[in-house]
Amino acid sequence: MPRSDQPFAVVDIGSNTVKLYVFVCDSFGEPALVFHHADTVRVGHRIAASGRISDDRAARLVETLQHMEREARAKGANRLFAIATEAFRQAANAADVQRDIHDRTGWQVDIISGDDETQLTFDAAQSFIVVNGSATVIADIGGASTEVVVVSDQGSLTAAGSVKLGSGSLFDEHIGASPPPLGAMATARRHSIERLRQARLLPRFTDHLLLPGGTGHFLHELLTILDSSAVLDRHGLSVLNNWLSSKRAEETAELLGIQVQRARVLPAGLAIVEALFAELRPGEARAIPSGIGLGLARRICRIDGAKQPCDRREPEVGNDCANHWQRICVSNSIDK
Numbered sequence: 008m009p010r011s012d013q014p015f016a017v018v019d020i021g022s023n024t025v026k027l028y029v030f031v032c033d034s035f036g037e038p039a040l041v042f043h044h045a046d047t048v049r050v051g052h053r054i055a056a057s058g059r060i061s062d063d064r065a066a067r068l069v070e071t072l073q074h075m076e077r078e079a080r081a082k083g084a085n086r087l088f089a090i091a092t093e094a095f096r097q098a099a100n101a102a103d104v105q106r107d108i109h110d111r112t113g114w115q116v117d118i119i120s121g122d123d124e125t126q127l128t129f130d131a132a133q134s135f136i137v138v139n140g141s142a143t144v145i146a147d148i149g150g151a152s153t154e155v156v157v158v159s160d161q162g163s164l165t166a167a168g169s170v171k172l173g174s175g176s177l178f179d180e181h182i183g184a185s186p187p188p189l190g191a192m193a194t195a196r197r198h199s200i201e202r203l204r205q206a207r208l209l210p211r212f213t214d215h216l217l218l219p220g221g222t223g224h225f226l227h228e229l230l231t232i233l234d235s236s237a238v239l240d241r242h243g244l245s246v247l248n249n250w251l252s253s254k255r256a257e258e259t260a261e262l263l264g265i266q267v268q269r270a271r272v273l274p275a276g277l278a279i280v281e282a283l284f285a286e287l288r289p290g291e292a293r294a295i296p297s298g299i300g301l302g303l304a305r306r307i308c309r310i311d312g313a314k315q316p317c318d319r320r321e322p323e324v325g326n327d328c329a330n331h332w333q334r335i336c337v338s339n340s341i342d343k
Contacts, residue, residue, distance in 0.1 A: 014041055015086040015307060016079035018072065018114060019300040022051030022094035022150025023175045023272060024221055025068065027075040029082045030304045036312040038304035042082050045221075046071045047269040051094035051151040051175045059100045065107065072112045080113075089114040090303060092124055093151035093173065119299075121152065121169025127302030128154040128219065129164060135217055135295045138162045143215040144287060147298060148222040148279050150175030150272070154299075155208045166210075172202040174222055174276035182278075185256040185271050192252050195275055199282035209286050216283060216292040222276035223294035225263055229273075232262055240291035244284060247277055 012031065019026045026045045030038040048071055050064045060068075072089070079087060089108075095101040095118045105116050119127075128147045136143045136158050142165065145156040151173035157166040181195040182188070203209060218226075218239075230243050233250055237243040251259065251274040260270035280292065 013086070013311075014079075014082055014084040015088065015304075016075075016082075016084035017300045017303050017307075018075060018087070018089040019298065019303075020050065020068070020089065020091040020095070020116065022054070022092060022152070022173055023047060023049055024150070024269060025050075025071050025075070026298070026300055027078060028300045028304065029079055029084050030308075032308035032311050036308050038301065038308050042078070044075065044078055046075075047266040049150065049175060049268055049272075051097075051173070053179050054094050054097050054151065055176050055180065058098065060094065060098045060104050065100075065104045068104070069108055069111055072108055072114050076113045087113050087115075088303060088307065089116045090299065091116050091118045092149060092299070093121070093169070093171070096121070097151065121154075122167075124152075124299055125154045125156055125167040125169055127299035127306075129156045129158075129167065129302070130305050131297035131299060131302035132156070132217055132219055132295060135293070135297070136162060137215045141212065141214045142210050143217060144209065144213045144283075144289075145217045145219065146279075146283055147220045148218065148276055149173045149220065153279060155203075155206065157208060157210055166208050168206055168208050170202055170206045170208070172199055172279060174272040174279060177278060178272040178275035182275055185274075186254055187252055187274050192248065192274060192278055195278035196281045196285075199279045200285055203282055203286055209283075212288045214289055216287060216289040218280065218292050218294045219297045221269070222273070222280070223292070224296070225265065225269070225273055226277060226280065227294035228263055229259065238291050239280075239294065241284065243291070244277070244281055248281070251277055 014029050014031050017028045024045050024047050029042040033039045048068050050060050050068055108114055108116050132145045143158040147154040153170045153172045155168055159165045177195050181198055182191045230237050230247055234246050237246055256267050256270040260267045
């Protein structure tokens with residue numbers, strides 16, 4: 008049986024936001040959320056230009072992880088799992104920051120590949136996938152990359168990949184101010200369309216566009232505040248564009264109750280969603296409460312429920328990925 012009484016902590020170090028989750032495995036072998044906390048550190052700030060995580064962002068990350076470790080342990084979690092994504096994949100000094108985190112906190116950060124991140128996105132969104140009609144497209148918009156997963160109307164994965172297109176990097180390169188300069192949103196949208204086309208992952212259309220992660224969540228929340236009857240369709244995107252293209256981040260942050268730094272990059276996140284609508288022509292999109300942290304938690308609960316820990320693997324995961332997750336299990340299974 009899964010170890011439902013033993014909390015464990017997962018940290019997702021995104022290029023915009025660091026997210027802490029504390030889970031227990033329920034009696035069905037699924038993760039049940041006990042605690043969640045997020046902090047906008049923006050480790051990916053201007054990383055496309057500099058090629059490194061800046062010293063001040065690295066220091067802020069360590070402080071954030073120290074605080075999150077205290078929160079996790081206060082909730083009874085002794086097993087700590089940490090994964091980092093595109094900013095760490097790009098940064099020339101990623102190993103140095105990784106080592107500093109290991110030396111100064113209880114987290115041992117694993118820098119996952121784009122393929123691993125995409126697989127976790129798929130794992131997390133499984134219960135929201137529609138298995139009739141057109142294909143389902145899952146687009147997890149992060150700070151420096153967007154994970155795209157295409158699932159057939161029969162539920163099988165047909166295309167997946169990590170696109171170097173994120174709300175943080177797009178903001179830094181094409182918007183850069185709050186409110187966005189005149190024409191900046193249109194430029195960001197055109198750039199997003201170009202990147203999505205270059206990736207050659209998207210189908211010609213879909214009726215089912217799922218947006219996990221903070222971008223989808225905050226856009227949905229903001230739209231509900233601005234127009235309670237609106238949904239994430241073309242009209243809803245127009246309502247969001249009118250607000251985000253003309254308001255300062257402080258106003259958006261106050262409405263949503265989020266950090267100003269997170270609100271600053273939300274216009275860029277909207278530009279990516281607008282690009283997805285232009286390419287896929289869905290009736291509407293759906294924000295879903297999942298992400299790679301949940302995907303990893305599902306893996307951990309399945310491992311905990313197996314008679315031979317770390318031996319059971321899902322058939323869609325290739326050998327390299329299986330070895331990767333076995334390494335995570337082994338390196339983090341000892342209480343630190």
